[in-house]
């Protein structure tokens with residue numbers, strides 16, 4: 531099989547072409563066809579393959595094997611005839627935006643901090659970039675700013691095969707030792723790297739480069755990056771989120787953090803007041819309770835801690851069964867105690883009678899009831915025929 535002429539190497543803007551079908555055979559996924567030339571980029575170098583149509587048949591995968599580009603097809607094509615190839619251009623353009631942006635950012639990180647890119651993959655929703663050393667937030671911000679300056683400079687991007695003498699004199703980045711002819715990419719002066727992928731014609735077409743996140747990875751850092759249309763979408767999404775959050779906090783984007791801190795402080799203060807009020811209420815209820823008499827009360831507003839506190843305070847004075855209820859959980863939350871008695875059996879009976887859930891220790895049980903309501907639960911515990 532003769533090697534396929536790689537139209538995507540010499541003309542990355544080619545989205546429609548005609549070629550001769552040299553072979554077509556059954557293959558996993560349907561059929562696979564080889565042409566004398568193709569603009570379909572085969573998966574490789576971190577860039578996913580192109581998709582589209584060949585002779586009107588859908589192309590689902592493209593792979594390079596021994597110099598031949600194989601196109602996976604849903605149906606066979608006649609061998610010996612010509613076929614028109616049409617690329618899914620939105621997909622390819624997105625890949626070129628991400629890939630060219632990655633070159634500019636990798637080259638900038640290398641120039642500024644000596645960081646090497648040791649892993650790259652155009653995934654979704656972001657591009658993954660693995661750098662070989664730790665980088666601070668300030669270093670990443672500087673690199674992002676300088677990479678975007680290179681985008682705005684709108685310099686030409688060039689890919690070519692230098693001769694051995696020229697190659698020997700060029701300080702290019704490469705992930706591995708390369709055998710055979712080396713294809714270099716000069717990303718507008720921001721990067722010089724061995725690469726087999728497809729790129730935009732000028733850096734300005736990248737539009738924008740945005741680092742979304744950075745995390746420690748194998749002694750270095752793993753970046754999630756978006757470029758071009760993806761960067762625009764990410765900024766729009768983040769801005770809409772900031773505006774929605776701002777409406778909740780009565781603060782505009784840019785002033786969200788102090789507003790969120792004030793809301794947190796207010797919530798903590800309210801919580802402290804609730805705890806103090808529950809303590810005071812526990813003291814008042816205990817003072818009014820009759821020693822030796824079972825007790826039940828409904829305390830709207832009490833939280834789970836409050837129910838427990840109220841219950842224990844009253845029982846300490848009465849020495850008898852004590853139950854306190856409040857809205858919560860499955861409907862009606864409760865805390866139960868009965869000094870000198872394993873209260874778990876009482877809780878189990880209450881749960882069984884009113885579709886409840888919950889339990890605890892022999893001393894205190896807590897849970898909630900879905901059915902019945904407070905009056906029914908009170909009657910059940912204190913005076914009903916099922917009184918425990």
Ligand SMILES: [Zn+2]
Pocket residue numbers: 629633715725726727728729
């Ligand atoms: Zn490249």
